[in-house]
Amino acid sequence: MFGQAGPVDACTPFVTLASHLPALQVVVPLMAAPLCVLLRRGRLAWLVALIASLAVFATAIALLGRVQAEGSISYLLGSWAAPWGIEYRVDALNAPLLVLIGAMAALAVPYARVSVAHEIPEQQHYLFWATWLLCLTGLLGVTITGDAFNIFVFLEISSLSTYVLIALGRDRRALVAAYQYLIMGTIGATFIVIGIGLLYLTTGTLNIGDLAARIGDAGQLRAELAALAFLTVGLSLKLALFPLHLWLPNAYAYAPSVAAAFLAATATKVAVYLLLRFGFTVFGSSRVFENLPLGQMLLALALAGVLVASTAAIFQENVKRMFAYSSVAQIGFIMLGVGMATPTGLTGGLVHVFNHALAKGAAFMLLGCVVLRLGPPTLERMAGLGRSMPFTAAGLVIAGLSLIGAPGTVGFVSKWYLVLAALERGWWWLALLILLGSLLSVVYVWRVVETCYFREPKTPAREAPMSMLVCAWVLVAGCVYFGLDSSLTLGAASAAAQSLLEALR
Amino acid sequence: MNLLGNVNYWMAMFLLVMGLYIVIARGNLVKKLIGLGIFQTSVYLIYISPGKIFGGTAPIIAEGFRTYSNPLPHVLILTAIVVGVATLALGLALVVRIHEAYGTIEEDELQLQDIDAP
Amino acid sequence: MTAWLGPAGAIAVPMLGALLIVLLGRWPNAREAATLLTAAALFALVIGLLPEVLAGNQEQIVLLATLPGIALALKVEPLGMLFALVASGLWIVNSIYSIGYMRANLESHQTRFYVCFAIALAATMGVAFAGNLLTLFLFYELLTLSTYPLVTHHGTPEARRAGRVYLGILLGTSIGLLLLAIVWTWAVSGTLDFERGGILSGKVDGALAGVLLALYVFGIGKAALMPVHRWLPAAMVAPTPVSALLHAVAVVKAGVFCVVKVIVYVFGTEFLLHTGSANWLPFVAGITIVLASIIALRADNLKRRLAYSTIGQLSYVVLAAALLAPASIMAAALHIAAHAVSKITLFFAAGAIYTAAHKTHVSQLDGIGRRMPVTMTAFAIGALSMIGVPPTAGFVSKWYLLSGVMATQQFAAAAVIALSTVLNAAYFLPIVYRAFFLAPKPTGHGEHDLGHGHAKDAHEHGEAPWPMVLALSITAALTLLLFFRPGVLLQLARAVAGG
DSSP: OOOOSSOOOTTOHHHHHHHTHHHHHHHHHHHHHHHHHHHOOHHHHHHHHHHHHHHHHHHHHHHHHHHHHHOOEEEEGGGOOTTTSOEEEEOTTHHHHHHHHHHHHHHHHHHHHHHHHHHSOGGGHHHHHHHHHHHHHHHHHHHHBOBHHHHHHHHHHHHHHHHHHHHTSSSTHHHHHHHHHHHHHHHHHHHHHHHHHHHHHHHSOOBHHHHHHHHHHHOOHHHHHHHHHHHHHHHHHHHTOTTSOTTHHHHHHHSOHHHHHHHHHHHHHHHHHHHHIIIIIIGGGOGGGSSOOHHHHHHHHHHHHHHHHHHHHHTOSBHHHHHHHHHHHHHHHHHHHHHHOSHHHHHHHHHHHHHHHHHHHHHHHHHHHHHHHHSSOBTTTTTTHHHHSHHHHHHHHHHHHHHHTOTTSHHHHHHHHHHHHHHHTTOHHHHHHHHHHHHHHHHHHHHHHHHHHHSOOSSOOOOOOHHHHHHHHHHHHHHHHHHHOOHHHHHHHHHHHHHHHHHOO | OHHHHTHHHHHHHHHHHHHHHHHHHOOBHHHHHHHHHHHHHHHHHHHHGGGSOTTOBOSSOOTTOOOBOOOHHHHHHHHHHHHHHHHHHHHHHHHHHHHHHHSOOBHHHHHHHHTTOO | OHHHHTHHHHHHHHHHHHHHHHHTTTOHHHHHHHHHHHHHHHHHHHHHHHHHHHTTOOOEEEEEEEETTEEEEEEOOHHHHHHHHHHHHHHHHHHHHHHHHHHHTTOSOHHHHHHHHHHHHHHHHHHHTBSBHHHHHHHHHHHHHHHHHHHTTTOSHHHHHHHHHHHHHHHHHIIIIIHHHHHHHHHHHSOOBOOTTOSOTTTSOHHHHHHHHHHHHHHOGGGOOTTTTTHHHHGGGSOHHHHHIIIIISHHHHHHHHHHHIIIIIIOHHHHHHHOTTTTHHHHHHHHHHHHHHHHHHOOBHHHHHHHHHHHHHHHHHHHHHHOOHHHHHHHHHHHHHHHHHHHHHHHHHHHHHHHHOOOBGGGOTTHHHHOHHHHHHHHHHHHHHHTOTTSHHHHHHHHHHHHHHHHTOHHHHHHHHHHHHHHHHHHHHHHHHHHHSOOOOOSSOTTOOOOTTSSOTTSOOSOOHHHHHHHHHHHHHHHHHHHOOHHHHHHHHHHHTO
C-alpha cells in the first residue's frame, strides 16, 4: 500500500519514515478516525485526535522544510509510476497550505477539549472526533494529491465530514444550515467532477502534471472551455465566492465553535488552492484564456463579494454571523489577488490565505469562549465584555484590527500587496475600492468594540478557561508577530506565486 | 448526424438540468435530495459512455484483440457512486433530524419557523 | 545597547511605563509616581539624543522586516528631534496637570487614562523618530487607536458619538487616502525612506504629484485641514488633560509634523517648487485659517473656541511649509513648538477654570481674573502668543513666517496672516479683558452651571488645585522662555530647512 520513493533500507527506519511522509500526512488521520469510533470514550477520542493533529502538523513542517531545501517532492502511491498511478506532489504552493491546516488542527484540538464538552452532548463526542479526523484527512488529501480524481474524492471526504461537523451544533438551525451546505456543496463537487471528466476526455490523463503537459496540444478548445467553466463554478461554490456564498453565513454561525474556527481557517482556503492549481498549473498552457477574461470576471465577483458581504456584516446582531459574512468579504480579497494574476497580486492573495486564517481562527475561537460563558454570541449578550472577560475582548479587538488591516497586524501586509498590485496595473478605482472594503470592516468591528467596552455587562461572567484562551491567543499573537515581521509568510507566498506564474505560457 | 452521434451527451445534459431544476424548484427536502441524485447520475453518463471505444471489447487482455474499451471511467464512477450514496445517506439523516427538530420538511415552513430567532 | 538608548528606547520607555502603571493601578500615588518617572526618563533620554542630532549625525536603526524592502526603521533627524522634545517635555507637565485635574474632578478609570496616555506617547515618539513612511504610518495609526479610549473616557453616549466621529475621520482618511499615497509612493519610487530632497524627483510628473500631495495632506487627518477637521471639535468631550494632549502634546502635532516631513523629506522643496504641484496648498491652508478663526469668533464654549483656534494655527504650519522657502520651513518647525506651549497653557487654564469655578463658556468668565489671577495671567500669555505678540514664543515663529512670505512674495498669504492675526486678537483679547476688567455677573445657578451641589458656591472659589496651577505656570513660563532663549529650537529648525 505504501509506495517507494527510493531504495528501501530496513536498517534505517527513519529514512524510510521520512520517505513516506507524503503518504503519512494523509494516512495518519485517516486511520485515527475509525480508532476513535472503536474507542467510544470521548476523552480517549480527544486524545487520539490530539496526537493525530500534532503528527499532522509535524509532518507538514517536515515536508515544507524538504520542499524549501530540495524543490518539489513527488511520491508515488503503490509505486505505480505517474501518470498511470496516483502521485502525491508537494511543491511551493501546497506545502505552506499543509502547514496551515496542520497548525490550525493542532491549535483547535486542545482548544476544543472544553468547548466540545460544553456544546456537544457527551455521547456524541467520539463521533465528533472521528468526523473531525476525517475532515482533516480530506483537507490534507486535497492539498497534497497530484491526481485530479483523487482531488474529487478527498474533497468529498472533507465536505461530507464538514456537513456532519456543522450539524452537530447546538442550535437546531445548524441542521438546516448543514443541509443547505450539503445541497450546494454537492452541486459544486459534481460540477468539479464534470470538469475533471471533460479534462480526462480531452487529454486522456488524470495526473495534474500530465494534464498540464498535454492540454496545450489537445486543441479541443470547446471542451477545455467547458471544463474550465465547470471547474470554476464548482470551486467558486466551495470557496464561497459571491454570489455562491449563501451557504457560508449560516453554516459558520451555527456550527460548534471549534468547527467554525477550524473551517473558517481551512476549508475555503483549500478550495482557493484548487482553483489556483487548476487555473494556473493545469490550464496554464491552454489557449483557453486568450478570449476568456477569467481574471476580470473573478475580480468583479470578488469586489462585489467584498463590498456586499462587508455591508451585510454591519447589520448582523449575531457576532458569529457577522464574522461569517466578514469571511466572505475576506475571501473576496483573496480572489482579488488571484484575479489580478500578477506576481504582486498573487502574493497578496496567497499571504492573505494565511493571514485571514490567523485572524478568523482567533476570532471564532474567542467567540467560542463567549459561547461557553454567555450563550449565543449576540451583541446584546456581549455587552460589557471588556469588563467581564477582558482577555477575550482584547483578543477580539486585535483580531478585528487585523481584519481592518491596521498596520502592525497581518491584515495590513495583505492589504498592502493588494493595493500595490492594483496600482501596478494602473487600476486606481480598484485600489480605492479595496480601501473602501477595509473601511467597511472598521464599521462592523467597531460595533463589536463599542458593545464590549461601552456598555455594562448584563450577566456576570468569568473569564474563559486557560486552555481555550491560550490557544486563541497563540493565533492572536501570530496576528501581530507576522504583521510586524512578515518575512516567513511572504517568502512562502511569493515562492508559491512564482511557481504558479511559471506554469503560464 | 451529430445529434444522434452525441445522444449520450444529450441524455447526460438532460439529466443534469432536470436534477438541478428539481433541487431548485422543489421545496420538500427529500425531493431536493432526489433531484441531487438525478443530477449526479448525469456525471456517471458523462464518464462512462465515452469509455466505450467503437470496436473495442471488454478490457480483459486476450489473444487476437487489439482494441479494448476503457476500464478507468468505470473505476472512477464506482467511487463517485459511493460518494453519491454517502451524500444521500447523510442528507436523509439530516432530513430525519430536521423533522424531529422542526416537525416539517418543507423549506418554506422551515424558514417561517426560524424567522424570529436571533 | 546604544541602540536602546536611542530612538528605540524612546518608544520602549513609555511602553514599559504603561505596563508599570497597569501593575500599580491599585495604588494611586504609586501609579502617579510611575507616570511622572516615566515622563522624566523619556525626556532625559530624548535630551540625550540632542547632541548627536545637532552635530548632524543621522543613524538609522532597523528593527523588523515588515515587508520585503521596507523595514520598521527609526532615524533621528532635526524635525523629529524637535517634535520629540516638545512632546516628551510637555508630557511631564501634562502629567502633573492630569494628576491635579483627575483627582479634583473625581474622574473614574484613572488607571486606563494613564496607561493610554503612556501608549499614546510611545506612539508619538514612534512618529517623531520614524525612519520611513511605513514606520510613520504604523505609529500614526497606533496613536489614533491609543487616543480613542482617552477621547471616549467618560463613556457617555455623547462620548461614544464623539469617538465615532474621531475614529471615523481619522481612520477613514488614514486608510482611504494616506495608505493609498504611501503605496503609490512605493510603487513609483521603490523606496519609502525619508531623504532630504525627496524620493520622488523624476518619478512623478507635476499633475500627478499634486494629486499625490493632496492624498497625503488630506490623508493626514490629524493636521485638521478643512474639510477633515471635524474630529477636533468633536474630541472636546474628553477631559481637559486629554484635550491638552490632543492639541498640544501629541495628536495634532503629529499631524502637522507628518505634513512637514512629507513636504520636506518625501517630495523635497526643490521638487515642489519646480513642478508647482504644491501651488494649491497655501490656498487650502489659508481658507482653513480664515474659516476656523471666524468659527472661533462665534463660539461661546471656551474649549470649542480653543479647538477652532487650533485648527487655524495648524494651518499656519501647513501654510508655512507650503510656501517652500527656507525661512518658512523654519517657521513651520518653530510653530510646532510655539503653538504647543501656548495652546497647552490655554487648555490648562480652561481646565482650571472648569475645575475651580465649573464654568465652561466665555460669557461666564466676567471678573474671573480677580479670583484666579495666576490662571488668567497664564491664559493671557498664551493668548498673546497665539496672536504673535512679543515677548512670547508665538512671535518668533510668526517672524520667520513673515520672512518666508516676504521672500516668496506671496502676498495673498500675507493678507491671510494679517487677517487671522486680527481675528485671533478678536477672539482672545475679549476673554482677557472680561476676566480682568469686568465685574463678575451676579449669577446664582446659570444654565451652564454644572451643579456640583452647593458645596462650592460659584462665587467663592479660588485657584484650581496646586498641581494644575503649577503646570500652567510652567507652560506659561516656557512660552516666555522660548522668546528669550530660542537657541536649541532655532538650531534644529535651521537644520530642517537645510541650513
